[in-house]
Amino acid sequence: MIEVRDLQVSYGERTVARVPELDVRAGECVAIVGESGSGKSTTLLSLLGLTEGARVSGSVRVCGVDVLRAPERRLRELRGARVALVMQSPQAALNPTTRLGVLMRRALRLHGVAAGERALAAVCARAAEAVMLDPAILRRYPHEISGGQAQRFAIALAIALGAQVILADEPTSALDVTVQAEVVGVLRRLREERGLALLLVSHDLALVSTIADRVLVMREGEVVEAGPAAEVLARPSHPYTRELLEALP
Numbered sequence: 001m002i003e004v005r006d007l008q009v010s011y012g013e014r015t016v017a018r019v020p021e022l023d024v025r026a027g028e029c030v031a032i033v034g035e036s037g038s039g040k041s042t043t044l045l046s047l048l049g050l051t052e053g054a055r056v057s058g059s060v061r062v063c064g065v066d067v068l069r070a071p072e073r074r075l076r077e078l079r080g081a082r083v084a085l086v087m088q089s090p091q092a093a094l095n096p097t098t099r100l101g102v103l104m105r106r107a108l109r110l111h112g113v114a115a116g117e118r119a120l121a122a123v124c125a126r127a128a129e130a131v132m133l134d135p136a137i138l139r140r141y142p143h144e145i146s147g148g149q150a151q152r153f154a155i156a157l158a159i160a161l162g163a164q165v166i167l168a169d170e171p172t173s174a175l176d177v178t179v180q181a182e183v184v185g186v187l188r189r190l191r192e193e194r195g196l197a198l199l200l201v202s203h204d205l206a207l208v209s210t211i212a213d214r215v216l217v218m219r220e221g222e223v224v225e226a227g228p229a230a231e232v233l234a235r236p237s238h239p240y241t242r243e244l245l246e247a248l249p
């Protein structure tokens with residue numbers, strides 16, 4: 001689903017992310033960890049061609065699309081329907097004056113889902129249930145739901161649109177621990193049941209250890225360690241990874 005080779009992202013003279021190799025297959029979860037400013041978000045955004053003003057080289061394939069060379073039209077298809085980007089505060093991206101159900105139906109229509117009102121409402125309800133949200137929530141406005149519900153709504157929207165890949169940037173850091181566990185539970189189920197590919201950016205190693213198959217550790221724009229999550233977290237070979245692990249509460 002995701003295949004990155006020799007990715008290099010620079011702003012002006014400064015290279016802020018260099019990733020020699022990153023693969024995420026269907027049903028797999030890969031996490032990028034590292035401290036603030038290490039290049040994690042830049043890497044994630046470059047997968048959708050969203051690093052505005054940056055010089056990007058290498059090869060990036062997502063759902064079969066050659067991201068660094070594809071025309072804007074192909075990239076829009078990829079961003080809207082096949083790859084979902086879940087950010088830290090999805091509420092900010094939702095129109096505050098529109099009910100969630102209306103937002104979701106509008107998004108579906110925009111992406112060419114041609115169905116009657118009732119069929120569309122059923123698709124939305126099923127997507128809500130898939131992320132363990134009561135479909136009644138679709139009658140609410142964005143400010144009437146919690147942060148965790150907003151993140152699950154963002155994921156539900158992606159599912160309704162048929163997303164195959166979820167890119168999540170610090171998906172749970174704004175949430176309290178119980179709600180975090182809910183969101184992680186939802187992500188884990190989706191990947192097991194629907195074979196979604198999941199790429200997670202996080203500085204939370206405890207979270208990563210519960211969900212990721214493989215881990216990339218980034219520092220100052222470079223990948224300093226990569227491998228199976230269990231191995232990297234149990235026997236880190238790089239001193240920086242050990243530092244990150246020691247910083248765990």
Ligand SMILES: Nc1ncnc2c1ncn2[C@@H]1O[C@H](COP(=O)(O)OP(=O)(O)OP(=O)(O)O)[C@@H](O)[C@H]1O
Nearest residue numbers: 011016034035036037038039040041042043052053
């Ligand atoms: N548009 C931009 N123009 C110039 N520099 C940028 C731009 N976006 C990011 N950077 C720089 O790139 C570096 C990596 O940033 P990035 O956001 O990828 O780090 P991060 O690891 O995701 O950090 P955080 O955890 O704080 O989000 C930072 O030094 C940042 O200042």
